[in-house]
Amino acid sequence: MPEDKDFTNKLILGDNLEALKGIEDNSIDLIYLDPPFFSNKTYEVIWGDEGEVRSFEDRFEGGIEHYIGWLYERVRLMYDKLKPTGSMFLHCDWHASANIRVEILDKIFGRNNFRNEIVWHYRRWTAPSNNLQKLHDMIFWYSKSDNYTFNPLFTDYTDGSVSRKKSGKLHRFKKGEEPLLVSDKTIDEKGVRENDVWQIPFIAPSAKERIGYPTQKPELLLERIIELASNEGDTVLDPFVGGGTTIAVADKLGRKWIGIDQSSMAIKVSDLRLKKQHDAFSQPYELILRKYDYDILRSSNAFEFESWIINKFGGIPNAKQRNDFGLDGRMSDNTPIQVKRSDNIGRNVVDNFLSAIRRQDEKLFEKNKKDGKIAGYIIAFSFGKGAVEEIARLKNKNSTIIKLVKVSDIVDYGKKPEVSLSADSIDKNEFEFTAKAKSEPGIDFYAWDFSHSEQNGFKPDVLFDKTGKQTKKFPDGEHQIAVEAVDREGISGTDKVKIEIKNQKK
Ligand SMILES: C[S@@+](CC[C@H](N)C(=O)[O-])C[C@H]1O[C@@H](n2cnc3c(N)ncnc32)[C@H](O)[C@@H]1O
The missing domain is CATH 3.40.50.150 (Vaccinia Virus protein VP39)
Incomplete structure (x- = not known):
């Protein structure tokens, strides 16, 4: 291909x-x-x-x-x-x-x-x-x-009442239940040309x-x-x-x-x-989707995430991971950007950022300060109280403006539904499974994989279940069952259970 x-x-x-x-x-x-x-x-x-x-x-x-x-x-x-x-x-x-x-x-x-x-x-x-x-x-x-x-x-044809031999101009074939009349021209070794x-x-x-x-x-x-x-x-x-x-x-x-x-x-x-x-x-x-999955963003490759979010923010990411000053990118007017792919960023990050931007371009830093412009951006999932207070202090005492930008101000993301799956034996080889799921936008439907393996990934047997309940019979042996709960934003969470059915022979 x-x-x-x-x-x-x-x-x-x-x-x-x-x-x-x-x-x-x-x-x-x-x-x-x-x-x-x-x-x-x-x-x-x-x-x-x-x-x-x-x-x-x-x-x-x-x-x-x-x-x-x-x-x-x-x-x-x-x-x-x-x-x-x-x-x-x-x-x-x-x-x-x-x-x-x-x-x-x-x-x-x-x-x-x-x-x-x-x-x-x-x-x-x-x-x-x-x-x-x-x-x-x-x-x-x-x-x-x-x-x-x-x-x-071409469609398959089987010989009908008239033989396949060329007996004049028209040939009669059976296509499924229907007799067909076809002319020489439409017959090919592959079958009859489809109409x-x-x-x-x-x-x-x-x-x-x-x-x-x-x-x-x-x-x-x-x-x-x-x-x-x-x-x-x-x-x-x-x-x-x-x-x-x-x-x-x-x-x-x-x-x-x-x-x-x-x-x-x-x-x-x-x-x-x-x-x-x-x-x-x-x-x-x-x-x-309309919203990104928080867990996927948090666990993605750090450099790829930094470049991606800086692009979404309208900035220019560095060509290589971090420059000499530990910064990740800049705006078109050169204002520096740093990305932290985590939550609850502390005051130390602000302090380090401040010294990095000064070292990188002291002139620009002083000019932005004088003009009352933003000296730099820190992008993160969330900021702690220490960081927020430090930002206020810098502004008041030093006239230095550092802007804290939450990832959620740039792109929408949602958290995966929390899912818990339980299995109850209801008969010798039969089990009832109940999935309970919570998510902010609400759960839309469930999908079930009754022979789940990590190796093959999630391969649903039931694709579209509104109830969150399934009963199923299994042969003897060990089985892993996985459920995916899908919320109204299309973000899904999962849980699994293992069951074991012992030899039931009399
Ligand atoms: C007739 S169904 C398509 C069924 C599909 N051929 C199949 O085999 O399952 C039409 C679909 O169009 C979607 N739809 C309606 N308006 C749309 C729009 N403006 N943009 C994108 N999708 C839309 C609906 O959500 C629905 O799923």
């Missing part, structure tokens, strides 16, 4: 309108989007956290025109992100498809760049009504130019790939789209990533990927889904 050293796969929490602005123009090979839309009967839409179902009209006051405007500005941005050889696949259904095609896609891509309308035909039970059953969605495929990536798809009507079942309630996300799409659907319009090493973007189907499939197929969703639940479910399928071929990825 071609390696791109500057790119890491990304899972981003946020409104895609904002998040898309951070993506380079002309950098994406394939965009698949499955925006929220009218659901079949009740004009409802799955919206935001908790897959919350709200009425379409609630969100889109002003009806369809408002909806089209909302989507138009996003698709317009996405268009800029596509490479000239790139394609977009927009998934929708009858509620808005006509408007989307004419008022958004034709306008942005141009009518001549319409490639196809793929019909996803599914089967599901619906109550009888005075109408034909609605059993398909559409996926509009537009490319940015005539020179687009296209890999023909634009795809019969793919809905995800069954018992399906292995089912993760419990309300609008989850089948992996096979995404496999086809990704194989059709991208190659290994290409970059796939899903700006409405939901339960993460697109990026999970992209990862398996060796594509690079970016997933965006405004719901922290969607992002964390996608994150856990990727962890679950993680193997030796998986690429690393970055999880970008």
Whole structure:
């Protein structure tokens, strides 16, 4: 696979309108989007956290025109992100498809760049009504130019009643349950060339790939789209990533990927889904939440943290770790910065900083003092009383202004939920597990790994549990069970228990 050293796969929490602005123009090979839309009967839409179902009209006051405007500005941005050889696949259904095609896609891509309308035909039970059953969605495929990536798809075929021998122009094959008539031209040694009507079942309630996300799409659907319009090493973007189907499939197929969703639940479910399928071929990825995880910041590489926080503060970090005076960076006007990656910074830090900045540039120090300007910044997680008092004293007695800056003034961070997991035996081989978790923003859901090992990391068997309680049977032996509690900011905490089931034979 071609390696791109500057790119890491990304899972981003946020409104895609904002998040898309951070993506380079002309950098994406394939965009698949499955925006929220009218659901079949009740004009409802799955919206935001908790897959919350709200009425379409609630969100889109002003009806369809408002909806089209909302989507138009996003698709317009996405268009800029596509490479000239790139394609977009927009998934929708009858509620808005006509408007989307004419008022958004034709306008942005141009009518001549319409490639196809793929019909996803599914089967599901619906109550009888005075109408034909609605059993398909559409996926509009537009490319940015005539020179687009296209890999023909083939479907397996089995010989039907007529033999495979060329008996005239038409051949009859069976594709699953359906007889097919195909001409010589569409037959290839790989199978029959796939057409634009795809019969793919809905995800069954018992399906292995089912993760419990309300609008989850089948992996096979995404496999086809990704194989059709991208190659290994290409970059796939899903700006409405939901339960993460697109990026999970992209990862398996060796594509690079970016997933965006405004719901922290969607992002964390996608994150856990990727962890679950993680193997030796998986690429690393970055999880970008609205808040950083305090523990991760505190335990990160010191130099990397210093450079990162100075950049976020708007300063210029040193190229190498600490300069001769123990300072970490400066502002553009040369005011020095020191970073302490800890809490409760004491007075000694202020004293040392003061002598360091004087030694480094006495002239600048005196000038700042004379002009009543800030002589230097100390950035830390928190400051003790001694440091705060010293700062006040310096200002009053020496007219020296040193500014203490908390990390939380620069970036938002949250603390991991505190989690405790207990196991109660309820039958010979059966246990009940209870997770108790606390976090400031509140707990959103739990994920469970019933055969946890440090070596494999957290690989959830249950991805999305609102209750914090699970019962499960185990074979004899030792088992480690791990739970992750995810809060409303998408930050998670974990706990584990070990159980042992002794030989139960009579
Ligand atoms: C129909 S679902 C996508 C389902 C996904 N294809 C899957 O297979 O799981 C639409 C998603 O769009 C997200 N969403 C809605 N508005 C958004 C916005 N402005 N920015 C980012 N995500 C948004 C919702 O949170 C929801 O998860």
